[in-house]
Amino acid sequence: MNDRKITVAVRVGSAMTALCAAGAILLAGTAGRADEPEAGVPKLRRLTEAQYRATIADIFGPDIKISGRFEPDLRVGGLLAAGTSAVSLTPSGAEQYEQIARGIAEQVVDKAHRDRLVGCQPGPADPSGAACAESFFHKVGLRLYRRPLTPDEARLAVAQTLASARTLSDFHAGVAVMLTAMLSDLPFLFQVDRVVADPARRSDQTLDAWSRASKLSYFLWNSTPDEELLNAARDGSLMTQEGLSQQVSRLMASPRFETGVTAFFDDFLQLEGMMSLSKDSLIYPAFRSSAGPAAREQTLRTIVTLLARENGDYRDLFTTRRVAMNRQLSPLYRMPYAPRDWSMVTLPDNDPRVGLLTQISFLTLHSHEGRSSPTLRGKALREVLMCEHIPTPPANVNFTIVQDTSNPNLRTTRERLKAHLDDEECASCHKLTDPMGLTLDSFDGAGQFRASENGVPIDTSGSLDNVRFSDAAGLGKALRDSPQVTQCLTQSAWRYAVGRQLVASEEPVTAALHNRFAQSGFRIRALFRQIATDPHFFAATSRAPARTVAARPSARKSS
Template identity: 45%
Template sequence: MSVIRNSILAGVAVAAIGAGIYFVPGLLNGQSGPKVTGPPPPPQMRRMTESQYRNSVADIFSPEIKVVGRFEPDIRVDGLAAVGASEASISGNGYEQYYAMAGRIAEQVVSDENWAKYMPCDVPAPATYDAACAEQIISEYGEKIFRRDMKDVTLAEWLQISELAMEKLGNFHAATGLVLEGMLSSPEFLFIMDTVTEGEDGSLELTGHAKAARISYFLWNTAPDEELLRAASAGELDTKDGLEAQVDRMLNSEHVRTGMNAFFEDFLHLDAFATLEKDKLIYPAFNQRVSEDGREQVLRFLDYHLLDKAGPYTDIFTAKETFVTRPLGMIYEVPVRAVEGWEKVEFTEDDPRGGLLSHIAFSALHAHPGRSSATLRGIAVRELLLCQSVAPAPAAVNFTVVQDTSNPEFKTARARLTQHRTDDACASCHEFIDPIGLAMENFDGVGRLRYEENGAVIDVSGAFDGYEFDNVDGLEETLADHPATTSCLVEKMQKYATGRKPQASDIQWINRLEKKFSRSDEKIIPLLREIALSDEFFAVSAPQVPVPDVNQQEAATQTREKKS
């Protein structure tokens, strides 16, 4: 393995320079890199993603409560929607949708058939107002919805809203529904906000409830549960033992699967399945059910290898076991006995299928509607799995040769791309990405296995950062041993957990996470634990207010005076 690793390190430098791509010194080869320090980031405010909203409603009330409506689209920053959430806002139309959803949720919760199920108290008759019952409801749900202590002033405000609603509606259940509607449409619910307090030394610290929210949305992708909120109120999250107890409890829960799936959906851009389309004439077996199952398949695959088997992260590239449904069986050309449900299949060692790159979540997602794409797949490996940037194609590039799959002179993708690379403007980047994608040409545009294209045998050999391989199995083995593969995962996990781009103060933390990830045999749960227990995960500082330049102000004043 060390020979492969050293070969990769030597080759990646040459390939990267040739393609105009650069890396942070030290991060690629596992060295500590530059020791840069700086102030922690300021407190954050992140808009909830659709999955976080749905999970929060299910856990605050019940999975039986239906959430119906359109969500503001997530935006990606630094390749992650979790980072984009820190920069996302809500439009006027978007808020109308959130407000309507809040109303529909509240109606279900306070309905006559559900009231006793969800409410801690009731009144003798609907026309009766009970301030004590209203306070109990607001206190319990307020802490869950707002993810913070219901201070006296906040509680008093919502009690006043409850009383006013009762005056207008004359029905305690309806008035309570209006209060819940207001809470669920409040920015304090729609945005995960850092609340801070001043420490003994005058520095800012996250409150216990803000810590609880960070932990819960990172590990479980949902609102804090009652036990975590209790620990936050009791100050236990401010102690090492208390924090460890809660993190370990959460990591031992089945809910961690939901959290890990949310990370990998973001990491692998699985949201693209929502808009994935294929040419029905070329690929009649590909339909919406296949698309939905393809997304679920890769999550089950990751769960099995990284959680159930507790294997190292790099196993996902070389594993031969996966899960299929009958519709997926049509694509993978394997028999599936059950009409509904999932079956585990194990491909033979000489079969190119099995690893992540052979799943349609990769091969079909990174292809064109009517054909495969070595370039898109190569870019996906470089950018998604190795955290390397690939420059966009130059303007006015002629793709005619690449797109003409029926050209009798260039029958395979390799032949077409070789001809395309005769353009000097395209050569450097394509040499950096195409050999990776060409190794996956045994999979067509929907991920079906093939060995020929237009009657010509497909050549899937190549070289990847200095290491040669014969097929996609060799590529995946190289990828599993590539030093950037694990460092990329750690970097993406750190950005996902914090919801922001890494700062100068994060470099040493990321280096430490990489070393500990390596020492833990590259297993996911220890990495989640290390991040959730890190001081850096909770560190905040006061926003830096720019100091005005007096000279510039005076110059601007003089200019305005001259103009006047």
């Protein structure tokens, strides 16, 4: 489109988007109170950036470029997914989404894509293009809104398209205006839970078939429902336990299930932080700008291989010597590795690295720019893997002793931390974090192994509650044997799936899920299937008060 057409399209689209955004702001306010719904009030979860991108690729194709800045996601109780029900669109966020939508819409109708994606145009039998517009928006509206368009929505789409086409003297420009509005609209940007009477228990409420399809797909595939899942919603089979079970089996049998597992662990382990992670290049010259994203991919590839592809025991992540490796990361691991592509390798028995906690991603993400941090690492172990909450340090804490790595009298991190703990309030938290974190201090801030610090051998002894160990392998075994670790994963997977905090009345649900998780041998596939087929996953949220956990604050001020 030329500049004039773009300007007019922006003006028309902006008016529609403003109305959509206003509705989103009002309704998303209720989404933040998902623990106290009114009967029939939709509960909303905003798509994450990853879900938005995957959805556009599934509907229009991976060659459609997405450019623009997304409204920031909110991490609540450690999970971005739990924050999706506690966010709304700010005015600037609505403008950003509209700009992104406009860029997508213009590509959909351009000459390179319109034949495949629009599939029709005005002609002798359809001079205005009304039939073409109706056909296109019925088809694409189902995929965008994850439900059929209502009659009013369909009429509006056609009318708006034709009106814009007349103004712009271009049918495809008119399609782009309406498509921009739909891509900026609440039903696309938010998953909407619509409640109906439960056909199995008429006195209860459950999600309708379209909401079920959306919830299943974003949980198991991290993207929009495919045609077969939407058909199961349309014919009503998704409202039966048999039909639900069949669709869950199909979704989990697909290679795309690995994408869903990847998305969960990426969120659970907070690995998005690796994308912008930097280290002091003078202290850690081997840690280049590309190391962070590569370490993130290494961890996720390892998890997907062991848990999704090979259906292994979740607990073995903490003790395994198998890890994904490529040439880019091998210098940080100080191992020769010639192949450029990723492959699974087994570290030797005498290697100091054992399990997830000794991978570059965990060690570097929970360290400072120029030094390691037993406190940050221990805090992450407690909060991320055990679902405990460690308070942030008081604002007036003096970290000078810990930060002075050149002190000739306090040459190791353990000695500096011990000297730092002269405040009883600080000591109470450090007692929870440091005994575990110090066990990992044989790995520096870039995740590289070191046997000594300033010429002094590093003491890697530590403890987890009442279990003592001498090295990282012992820490990994202690975590593997801790029921709190698998209980935390179960609760986190449930909160990730429902997109909000745990409601008090759901504690028996997660307890039952954990029991079945244990009976399966702690298989992730079994846990995801149990969640996806559990009636509580689709039930109207209980009115019982939520067990609120605030968004985890940054721990970068910790020692």
